Amino acid sequence: GENVEQHPSTLSVQEGDSAVIKCTYSDSASNYFPWYKQELGKGPQLIIDIRSNVGEKKDQRIAVTLNKTAKHFSLHITETQPEDSAVYFCAASSINTGTASKLTFGTGTRLQVTL
């Protein structure tokens, strides 16, 4: 089955700096890679995703890159703000037309944005 590794487990940055979180996956059939933000006591919130036919996707201060050959993908947050502090999870799945599939999650990165 799929295995997703995520690094680092904790990350502390100063407000305004950039944060980068990296994930690797093992199953070459995986073609959908979402990122979730989880605040304390809440459910995971989808913040951005990328499919394997795209190498990069950006949404305001958040961007995700995908390297299919190396089987890794990364989340980039620019101009970090205190409200970005949370636990971030990457995930991988294999999605085909008309079907859906479970997500395999990484172990999470606790991001702390300091003033």
Next chain:
Amino acid sequence: NAGVMQNPRHLVRRRGQEARLRCSPMKGHSHVYWYRQLPEEGLKFMVYLQKENIIDESGMPKERFSAEFPKEGPSILRIQQVVRGDSAAYFCGTGSSYNEQFFGPGTRLTVL
């Protein structure tokens, strides 16, 4: 998270009792996934259901755990004869065919 409802938010059970966790999908979603999360860990897949069908239960323990998603009403994850190791946060994610999964707020189960 908007639209995916889970209840109860917190559930306390004594060892040997039954726990029933409910998930109402976002409007238009017919796929339900249940995940378990232990403290400081990622979500672990348990079971995937569509209306009245279990599609993938490869992550769900064979004993004591069951799930259903009836034609009418919410999806239910049922844990019989709970043990302390069942204490965790249980999340459901819902989606439509090959699209994103959106998660509910979770049910935090504590087994005394």
